[in-house]
Amino acid sequence: MYKRSLFTALLLGTSVMAAGVTYPVTIAHNNGSTTLPKKPLRVVALGPHALDLLLSLGVQPVGYGEASTFIKTPAFGSPIRDIKYLGSRVTSSPVNVGDRFNPSLEILLSLKPDLIVGENYASPVYAQLSRIAPTLLFKGTDRNEWQKTLPLLARALDREQAYSNVLKAYNKGVQDTRAQLSGAVRNKRVLVVWTGGGDDRNTFTISNSQDWTGGLLKDLGLNVIDGDKRDAVVSIEGLSAIDPDVVIVLASGTNTPTRAQADWNASPLTARLRASKAKQVYFFDYHLFRRLRGPIAAQLIERQLIKAIAK
Structure with a gap:
């Protein structure tokens, strides 16, 4: 038994x-x-x-x-x-x-x-x-x-006792972060994308609610928008069609959050988005948000989200 x-x-x-x-x-x-x-x-x-x-x-x-x-x-x-x-x-x-x-x-x-x-x-x-x-x-x-x-x-x-401790800490972190973010994201449609910048700066891949990144953000209370398929790729015009309330941009490859933000701000099309007008576009590192995918990464992501969004 x-x-x-x-x-x-x-x-x-x-x-x-x-x-x-x-x-x-x-x-x-x-x-x-x-x-x-x-x-x-x-x-x-x-x-x-x-x-x-x-x-x-x-x-x-x-x-x-x-x-x-x-x-x-x-x-x-x-x-x-x-x-x-x-x-x-x-x-x-x-x-x-x-x-x-x-x-x-x-x-x-x-x-x-x-x-x-x-x-x-x-x-x-x-x-x-x-x-x-x-x-x-x-x-x-x-x-x-x-x-x-x-x-x-x-x-x-x-290390089963360690696992038990990790799970308790993770669940507490999710609950605490969800509470701190709720005021800033309540009832808002959140689009999570990544871009490599450079020649691909106007191309974005959507992270949906069933992959690790979108799933974590959904657990944290964000209403993550899904693409029409897993890892759907959209242009700036595609972003305009979705017109989310909040955008989280992940800089991938050799791109950086600073360059991704500069590319975003330089485009007149992204400036017209609802999220841009509301100053709710946030830029982070793809490596942290999509490659680590564990309890430590979740904790680090929660800290960055609180700092950026829960102002």
């Missing part, structure tokens, strides 16, 4: 208070199931999403793979000391193993990890990764998906 309750709770993403994990333990994930023969002590994080989850559980990685070539990192095999948004929480000087899609197998092997944690982006090399160490790959781009992943990861790492 206990095993059945435990399995059900993990699938639902609820907390399970156990005396401790007995190894070996088998964890289901995106690429099947993986058995861990012992408690992992040397863990590699492939991507900022995996790093967010591990740090939230109090686990410091021995290796780290970044998400994008747009982010400057030291040479493969060198320690990374400057990780965007999460660096202040990293104390282990993890080695750069490459990127989350196709990390260096040679460097991974040299680290002798007990566990590799990543996203389904690494699925094409899952077999090679699994020959180096037990590997867990999770999907994390959909709304509230980390709440399903984190209890599984916590069980793999024997």
Whole structure:
């Protein structure tokens, strides 16, 4: 009965208070199931999403793979000391193993990890990764998906109490932020888009309420507008047709919030939008709002939203 309750709770993403994990333990994930023969002590994080989850559980990685070539990192095999948004929480000087899609197998092997944690982006090399160490790959781009992943990861790492604490803190943060934002966004239609700037400065991709970003903002009380399909792309004229009350613009690629704001203000079409006239257009970093996708990212996003919107 206990095993059945435990399995059900993990699938639902609820907390399970156990005396401790007995190894070996088998964890289901995106690429099947993986058995861990012992408690992992040397863990590699492939991507900022995996790093967010591990740090939230109090686990410091021995290796780290970044998400994008747009982010400057030291040479493969060198320690990374400057990780965007999460660096202040990293104390282990993890080695750069490459990127989350196709990390260096040679460097991974040299680290002798007990566990590799990543996203389904690494699925094409899952077999090679699994020959180096037990590997867990999770999907994390959909709304509230980390709440399903984190209890599984916590069980793999024997960190179930930490997971319980993380979930309580997250729920409190959502409630508090929702209350602080309610006056500024109540009954307003909010459009969340991202743009790479440059030649693409007049092209915008819509983040809807079922992806991680739009889902978090919806949980925070924002009435997020969906496009006609997932990741729908619109022009400035398309923005005019939607004419939202509030716009959140995420600067992606080599773009920055400052440049995105300058491009927005330079266009006579965006100036005519209801949100522009009401001075309710806000500019943030895509990397924080869409790549980390975990409880730490949620906390950092909440702080930025409160500072920008709840004036």
